[in-house]
Amino acid sequence: xxxxxxxxxxxxxxxxxxxxxxxxxxxxxxxxxxxxxxxxxxxxxxxxxxxxxxxxxxxxxxxxxxxxxxxxxxxxxxxxxxxxxxxxxxxxxxxxxxxxxxxxxxxxxxxxxxxxxxxxxxxxxxxxxxxxxxxxxxxxxxxxxxxxxxxxxxxxxxxxxxxxxxxxxxxxxxxxxxxxxxxxxxxxxxxxxxxxxxxxxxxxxxxxxxxxxxxxxxxxxxxxxxxxxxxxxxxxxxxxxxxxxxxxxxxxxxxxxxxxxxxxxxxxxxxxxxxxxxxxxxxxxxxxxxxxxxxxxxxxxxxxxxxxxxxxxxxxxxxxxxxxxxxxxxxxxxxxxxxxxxxxxxxxxxxxxxxxxxxxxxxxxxxxxxxxxxxxxxxxx
Amino acid sequence: xxxxxxxxxxxxxxxxxxxxxxxxxxxxxxxxxxxxxxxxxxxxxxxxxxxxxxxxxxxxxxxxxxxxxxxxxxxxxxxxxxxxxxxxxxxxxxxxxxxxxxxxxxxxxxxxxxxxxxxxxxxxxxxxxxxxxxxxxxxxxxxxxxxxxxxxxxxxxxxxxxxxxxxxxxxxxxxxxxxxxxxxxxxxxxxxxxxxxxxxxxxxxxxxxxxxxxxxxxxxxxxxxxxxxxxxxxxxxxxxxxxxxxxxxxxxxxxxxx
Numbered sequence: 215x216x217x218x219x220x221x222x223x224x225x226x227x228x229x230x231x232x233x234x235x236x237x238x239x240x241x242x243x244x245x246x247x248x249x250x251x252x253x254x255x256x257x258x259x260x261x262x263x264x265x266x267x268x269x270x271x272x273x274x275x276x277x278x279x280x281x282x283x284x285x286x287x288x289x290x291x292x293x294x295x296x297x298x299x300x301x302x303x304x305x306x307x308x309x310x311x312x313x314x315x316x317x318x319x320x321x322x323x324x325x326x327x328x329x330x331x332x333x334x335x336x337x338x339x340x341x342x343x344x345x346x347x348x349x350x351x352x353x354x355x356x357x358x359x360x361x362x363x364x365x366x367x368x369x370x371x372x373x374x375x376x377x378x379x380x381x382x383x384x385x386x387x388x389x390x391x392x393x394x395x396x397x398x399x400x401x402x403x404x405x406x407x408x409x410x411x412x413x414x415x416x417x418x419x420x421x422x423x424x425x426x427x428x429x430x431x432x433x434x435x436x437x438x439x440x441x442x443x444x445x446x447x448x449x450x451x452x453x454x455x456x457x458x459x460x461x462x463x464x465x466x467x468x469x470x471x472x473x474x475x476x477x478x479x480x481x482x483x484x485x486x487x488x489x490x491x492x493x494x495x496x497x498x499x500x501x502x503x504x505x506x507x508x509x510x511x512x513x514x515x516x517x518x519x520x521x522x523x524x525x526x527x528x529x530x531x532x533x534x535x536x537x538x539x540x541x542x543x544x545x546x547x548x549x550x551x552x553x554x555x556x557x558x559x560x561x562x563x564x565x566x567x568x569x570x571x572x573x574x575x576x577x578x579x580x581x582x583x584x585x586x587x588x589x590x591x592x593x594x595x
Numbered sequence: 596x597x598x599x600x601x602x603x604x605x606x607x608x609x610x611x612x613x614x615x616x617x618x619x620x621x622x623x624x625x626x627x628x629x630x631x632x633x634x635x636x637x638x639x640x641x642x643x644x645x646x647x648x649x650x651x652x653x654x655x656x657x658x659x660x661x662x663x664x665x666x667x668x669x670x671x672x673x674x675x676x677x678x679x680x681x682x683x684x685x686x687x688x689x690x691x692x693x694x695x696x697x698x699x700x701x702x703x704x705x706x707x708x709x710x711x712x713x714x715x716x717x718x719x720x721x722x723x724x725x726x727x728x729x730x731x732x733x734x735x736x737x738x739x740x741x742x743x744x745x746x747x748x749x750x751x752x753x754x755x756x757x758x759x760x761x762x763x764x765x766x767x768x769x770x771x772x773x774x775x776x777x778x779x780x781x782x783x784x785x786x787x788x789x790x791x792x793x794x795x796x797x798x799x800x801x802x803x804x805x806x807x808x809x810x811x812x813x814x815x816x817x818x819x820x821x822x823x824x825x826x827x828x829x830x831x832x833x834x835x836x837x838x839x840x841x842x843x844x845x846x847x848x849x850x851x852x853x
Contacts, residue, residue, distance in 0.1 A: 225667055225790065228629070229674075232784050263787030276787050286787075 223282055227289045233262050234293035242296045242422065243561055249414070249421040251378055252299045259303060260333020264290065269311055274328030280522035284464040284515060291465025292472050295564065297571035298422030300465040301578075305374040305423075306330065308458040310337025310383055314401065317442040317450050322401060326381060338379035340370035340428055341451060348584050350385075351394045351448055355430060357386035362437045364388075364400065366408070366430040374578075376426030377414050379404055383454075384430070385447050397447030401439045408433030419570030458579045460518040460532035463539040466575060467515050470508045470546055473568060477501055477553045491553075500549040507542035514538050530592040537585035540575035547572045600749060600769075602643045603707035604657040604677060605698050606636035608668040609718040632668045634782075635713025637675075639775045641782035642743060643711055644676045651745070654678055658701050660694060662686050666798075673793035674785035680798045681705075683806065690814035695727035700806040702732060707770065709752065714739050714774040725774035735767040741778040 219227070237258045245252055259265060267283045269275025278286065291300055311330050314322055329335040346352045355368025366386055373382065381403055387396040402409060412427030442450050478501060481492030491497050514535040521528035547569035551558035558565040576582045611629040632640070640657065647653040657672040658681040659665050669680045683697055702710060715722035729736035737743075742755035746766065756763045757776045767773070785793075803810065831837045 221667070225670065226787065229785055229787065229790055233786075236784060261786060262784075263791075267787070271791070276791055 219285065223285055226278075226282065226286055230262075230264075230286055230289045231293055233258075234290055237262075238290075238294040238296065238299075240296075242567070243564065245296065245422045246298070246567055247421075247561075249416065249424070251302070251424045252296055252422055253378070255294075255296065255299050256302070256333055256336070259299075260331075263331075264303060265306060265311070265333045266331030268307065269315055269327055269331050273315070273323055274331040280461070281516065281519035282523075284461050284519040287461065287464035288468040288471075288512075288515070291468030293468075294465075295469075295472070296422055297465070297469060297568070298420040301420045301423040301462075301574075302336075302375050302378075304458070304462045304465065305339060306337040308461060309339035309374075309454050310381060312457045313339075313383055313399065313441060313450055313454045316453060317399070317446070318401075319438075321438065322441070326401065330381065335380040336375050336378050338373050338375040338382045339454070340373045340376075340382050340384045342372045343369055344371050348581060350451065351397060353385060353387060353397065354390070355384070355386040356390070357388050357398055357400065357435070359388065364435045364437070364440065366400065366402070366433040366435055368430050369412075370428040370430070372415065372425055372578075373428050374423060374425055376428055377411055377424040382409075382428065383441060384428075385451060386430075387447075388444055392445065394448045395445045397451070398444050399441040399447045399450050400435050401441050402430075402433065402435055404428075406433055406435065417574070419567070419572070419574050421570075455579060456527060456529055456532050457522075459536040459585075460522060460528060461515075462579055463511075463536060463543070463575060464515055464519075466539055466543050466572070467508070467512050469568065470504070470511060470543055473546060473550050473565075474501070474504050474508055476565070477504065477550050480554055497553055500553055504546045504549050507546050511535075511539040511542045530589055533580070533585040533588040536579060537582055537589070540572070541582060543572040543575055544569070599652040599654050600709065601654045601656065601705065601707040602646070603698075603702060603705055603710045604636070604640050604643055604655060604672070605694075605701075605710065605712045605724075606640065606657055606659050606668070606672060607633045607694075607713075607716045607718075608659065608661055608665045609633045609716055612717060630664070630668060632671050633713050633716045633718075635715060635717065635775055635777070637713075637782040638777070638779050639711040639713055639773075640672055640675055640677060641780045642775060644783075645780065646743075646745075647676070651749075656681065656705060656707070658683065658698070660685050660689065660697060669798055670790065670793045671785050673796045673798075674789040675783055676789065677796075679796055682798055682800045684800055684802050685810075687810075687812060688816060689810065690812055691721050691723035691727055693810045693812055694724045695731055696810060697803070697806065697808055698724070698728050699731045700808045702728070704806070708749075709769055710734075710772045712772070712774055714776055725772050729772035732770075732772070734771050736772045736774070737765055737767050738774045739776045740773050741776045743773060743779075 238255055263276050266275030267278050267286055271277045294300060314326055330337050341350055343353050357364040357366050368386060381401060384400045384402045385397055388398050389396040408431050410429045412429060415425045481497050481501060482490050484491045518528050518531045518535045521531055550565050551569060554563055554565050557563045608630040611631045643655045655677045656679055657677045659669060660683040662684060665682060669682060673680055712725050725738060726736060737754035737756060739757045740754045741757050744753045746753050751766050751768050752771060753764060753766045754773060756765060831840060
């Protein structure tokens with residue numbers, strides 16, 4: 215077993231840290247308070263090459279393997295405190311670019327991937343509906359075929375990047391009676407007639423990642439915009455979700471590393487009862503727990519990355535990584551606040567925001583409960 | 596500009612100023628600390644790339660002296676956009692004269708119209724190499740430059756120099772050696788696509804024998820010591836006492852100025 219990163223991977227890491235320190239280390243307090251998407255940060259990530267990390271060079275990406283990609287995202291998360299921006303980047307990468315790459319026709323790849331990789335186009339994914347969340351395949355949005363077009367009708371909710379996206383992958387059913395087998399995916403540019411964006415959804419955390427409701431009303435989508443075959447939507451969704459689950463929290467692992475370093479610094483500097491608070495065992499224990507959570511999270515993340523780099527699907531490992539990292543992140547965020555005491559409860563110290571951001575990770579890409587529902591049967595339970 | 600202008604961009608790998616490294620042994624270990632392209636040389640590289648992006652017909656060639664451990668800094672330069680690189684293989688810690696001698700040989704080989712380099716390296720702050728190189732070549736030099744503009748159809752460079760009295764504008768005929776100061780520009784960082792492209796660019800490795808240069812180092816680095824920590828301050832009771840202290844302890848009014 216080799217835990218070393220190659221010289222080139224280390225070089226990539228240093229380049230990312232340098233870039234992020236220069237261009238992404240800005241104050242997030244105001245962006246968070248006003249729920250503002252950092253479009254400049256998005257563009258800079260595009261120029262720097264982040265959005266195209268896992269996409270082959272022929273489609274305008276960098277052609278990095280999954281393990282290298284998560285290492286890059288982890289280090290981006292280590293410097294960039296804007297978890298919302300990172301969430302938007304992840305949604306764009308794993309739920310829009312990757313499905314097009316893996317299921318798109320050559321024309322679709324040529325048409326969309328280069329501009330998605332450069333960040334010129336922002337991608338999103340519309341699956342959840344007001345009445346179908348965890349039970350995703352009970353969706354009601356319909357795609358009725360008429361000649362060489364599909365007519366889409368329905369509502370989608372919690373569309374990450376919804377307000378700012380240009381391209382949305384929409385899941386709809388061609389026939390509700392077919393159940394799962396009727397679900398089909400479409401690449402829908404948001405400027406198509408019949409697509410409208412509803413209210414921007416206010417959230418507890420990752421407030422800088424805009425999320426919206428989308429409405430499709432007699433939206434005509436040409437047949438060439440169908441992604442994959444008719445009825446292939448569920449396979450495509452499972453596939454995209456496996457990518458997403460495995461890797462969406464790579465940046466969270468970086469964030470946990472940063473959080474740990476902040477807590478260690480604080481525990482050494484803050485003095486009470488005549489000594490650094492880190493000298494009190496109760497604080498030391500919390501920091502130890504944070505370190506262990508970080509290392510176990512990282513190990514699970516790398517394992518998924520390694521398996522995917524070997525061409526394996528890693529469904530169970532992806533679910534375990536998603537579950538463990540999200541739960542660990544939330545616990546460590548609570549410890550971080552506790553270590554900082556009253557200071558940690560103020561927005562100024564930027565410790566409380568991390569908890570609000572982390573809470574979402576137990577919900578998106580399948581709740582912690584759903585991850586357990588995926589993992590248990592895979593062990594024959 | 597009528598024909599392609601070749602710009603030679605010498606650079607040095609120096610310890611990353613953003614990372615701290617221990618100097619317990621008295622001499623900082625170059626292996627232990629991360630290295631970067633000397634920031635002043637990066638400014639020179641950036642300026643050459645901007646000339647190219649302005650539409651000037653420019654070929655950019657970077658050169659550094661070192662061993663395999665310089666490969667990452669070479670990739671940084673290539674990743675920023677430099678066309679090709681030359682690595683002069685030598686493991687020694689060379690003084691400015693030795694470096695200037697080597698660069699002289701490289702200049703004779705490459706025949707650039709302009710050598711653009713940092714005014715000094717941030718590790719030893721010697722500020723001599725560019726001047727010595729110009730002297731060895733018998734070329735005009737413009738040092739501490741914060742602005743460059745080509746004139747006379749590319750036959751001359753009008754350079755703004757930073758001096759103690761203010762800015763000085765001089766015109767040098769090309770070929771010339773120009774050393775860059777901090778305010779010339781702010782270098783770009785390497786983008787990931789740039790880093791990927793860099794891997795496909797040519798890196799030529801040359802030995803001192805190939806260049807037919809024999810170098811005898813004339814300077815030896817004896818040791819490096821950290822600046823002593825600043826002692827605690829004292830509170831003075833009156834203005835008179837303050838002036839007396841300033842005078843007697845001599846740090847503010849050196850004896851020659853008393």
